[in-house]
Amino acid sequence: MDKDVISFVKGELSEIDEDVIVVEAGGIGYNIHVPTSLLDTLPCLGSEVKIYTFLRISEDAVTLYGFASRQDLKIFKQLLGVNGVGPKGGLAILSVLNPADLRLAILSGDAKAIARAPGIGIKTAQRVILDMKDRIPMEDVLSPLSEEETAAAGHQTGLTASERDAIDALVALGYAPVEAARAVRKSDAGAEESPDRILRQALKYLSL
Numbered sequence: 001m002d003k004d005v006i007s008f009v010k011g012e013l014s015e016i017d018e019d020v021i022v023v024e025a026g027g028i029g030y031n032i033h034v035p036t037s038l039l040d041t042l043p044c045l046g047s048e049v050k051i052y053t054f055l056r057i058s059e060d061a062v063t064l065y066g067f068a069s070r071q072d073l074k075i076f077k078q079l080l081g082v083n084g085v086g087p088k089g090g091l092a093i094l095s096v097l098n099p100a101d102l103r104l105a106i107l108s109g110d111a112k113a114i115a116r117a118p119g120i121g122i123k124t125a126q127r128v129i130l131d132m133k134d135r136i137p138m139e140d141v142l143s144p145l146s147e148e149e150t151a152a153a154g155h156q157t158g159l160t161a162s163e164r165d166a167i168d169a170l171v172a173l174g175y176a177p178v179e180a181a182r183a184v185r186k187s188d189a190g191a192e193e194s195p196d197r198i199l200r201q202a203l204k205y206l207s208l
Contacts, residue, residue: 012024013045019036052067053073054066071099104181109133162194169199188204
């Protein structure tokens, strides 16, 4: 049985041990299982952190899983809804692909990127794509807004035709769809630039 009894834990980061962190809040140390991709984003020990959590209660264990944002927690829950992906598999996927890159992999149909996760075969990766693709708009990934920005704007920024053309060109050059989409997202060119301009800036980013 799964319950969102604890929405988040905010407190001092006390320990980091492989894929488990300890956050002390209210005199209690919470063991929180996290994807290893999260570890590089954590502050130093003794600093305050806020981790969004998912509590899983099974017959033999009570386990707390943690993520950097509500959106990251949401995609973990979506992974749990895929046949063949449990909490261990979900953490494995989010350890080899951070949440943003996982969204890109799903939208671009890059099953090989997802299957890099230990214990996740190509068929399971394909099920992840099939089950989750319609739930993640491409625009949300390539033009991400914070929760505060989304609330203020009232909408998500769309993906321009130039950006789509640049991604297609990078894929044609041999780059993986996830890699191509990330490069366009990270490029210095504005969304309204020509496809050639965006492509050049994306290639510049890829060469770094």
